[in-house]
Amino acid sequence: MEKLANIESFVRTAEAGSFTAAARRLGLTPAAVSRNVKRLEESLGLLLFQRSTRSLVLTEAGAQFLADVSAGLSSIQGAVDRLGSSDNAPAGLLKVSVPIGLGMGLLLPMLPAFTARYPAVQLELNLDNRQVDLIADGYDVAMGAALELPQGMVARELCPIHVVALASPAFLRTAGVPATIAELEQLAAITMRSGSTGKVRVFSLCNGEGEKRNVALKPVLIVNDTEALCRSAALGMGVTLAPLTLATAYLERGELVHLLPDWHGELGVVSLYFSGQRLLPAKTRAFVDFLVAQFREARLSQRFHYASVANSSADQSMNTE
Numbered sequence: 001m002e003k004l005a006n007i008e009s010f011v012r013t014a015e016a017g018s019f020t021a022a023a024r025r026l027g028l029t030p031a032a033v034s035r036n037v038k039r040l041e042e043s044l045g046l047l048l049f050q051r052s053t054r055s056l057v058l059t060e061a062g063a064q065f066l067a068d069v070s071a072g073l074s075s076i077q078g079a080v081d082r083l084g085s086s087d088n089a090p091a092g093l094l095k096v097s098v099p100i101g102l103g104m105g106l107l108l109p110m111l112p113a114f115t116a117r118y119p120a121v122q123l124e125l126n127l128d129n130r131q132v133d134l135i136a137d138g139y140d141v142a143m144g145a146a147l148e149l150p151q152g153m154v155a156r157e158l159c160p161i162h163v164v165a166l167a168s169p170a171f172l173r174t175a176g177v178p179a180t181i182a183e184l185e186q187l188a189a190i191t192m193r194s195g196s197t198g199k200v201r202v203f204s205l206c207n208g209e210g211e212k213r214n215v216a217l218k219p220v221l222i223v224n225d226t227e228a229l230c231r232s233a234a235l236g237m238g239v240t241l242a243p244l245t246l247a248t249a250y251l252e253r254g255e256l257v258h259l260l261p262d263w264h265g266e267l268g269v270v271s272l273y274f275s276g277q278r279l280l281p282a283k284t285r286a287f288v289d290f291l292v293a294q295f296r297e298a299r300l301s302q303r304f305h306y307a308s309v310a311n312s313s314a315d316q317s318m319n320t321e
Helices: 002-016 019-026 030-044 060-082 100-117 169-175 181-185 226-234 244-252 282-297 306-310 313-318
Strands: 049-051 056-058 092-098 121-127 141-144 153-167 188-192 203-207 212-215 218-223 239-243 257-259 263-275
Touching: 002 019, 002 030, 002 060, 019 030, 056 060, 092 100, 092 282, 100 121, 100 141, 100 226, 100 244, 100 282, 121 282, 141 282, 153 169, 153 203, 153 226, 153 244, 153 282, 153 306, 181 212, 188 226, 218 226, 226 239, 226 244, 239 244, 244 306, 263 282
Parallel strands: 092 121, 092 141, 188 218, 188 239
Antiparallel strands: 049 056, 141 263, 153 239, 153 257, 153 263, 203 212, 203 263
């Protein structure tokens, strides 16, 4: 078992690129991880890493050894997880990463049903708008859009992300309903600053005729979260551009109105990201299958499509007059 622990320390260090990152995932100290790798090198009689004060690079032998043992280690861990309970039911700690807006508005309402079905699974939910490193940070599953996939990870698509123009009925009664992109750009607005670039996001919208426009709004408020976009717009602070994954609930409650229904933006899809190994731990497979079923049964892909809200826009606009 000691040699297996040493191999796991080596694999996680190679995946994460440092002893410190591997230690976070394994729940050990960096010194312990380094010691395990050193013992493995001594037992093999091979140098697996070239070490310097700034970097840790696999040797040729280390790269070959990593390729040989990674699949086997995953299979062993899967077997351990499946034996975690007497009836092979999903069990253990499941670490999930999700952006704040998606987590609060979409994922959290689904979790009571999941925990009721799988009481032996302990969920740890990380709400963060930054892109996490699934492997280095030790997450079992991530939910989001356009994440960079490390080797060995896969994505399962859930629903599209369509951006539309929105405002509250109260704001529109005062400011008027914009009929064009140019009129929208003249109104007070709530915009979002990108966590990755630090710049205020400028969304590109297109219409059914294939015309595209970059929309430059005039912000009275800049936020760093998509849920805050919708909430601020519902409070009557201005127009905004926000994804329907979060805005649909506000539209259905009548708190927001869909503007310029011929125009929308596309930001890819919401996906689940997880290990691509053939034998996933039961807890991970249960979580992925549960969410896929929830999205399918609630027809969320159709509900969050821009065309599904366009038909009601005329009736909503009448309520602002």
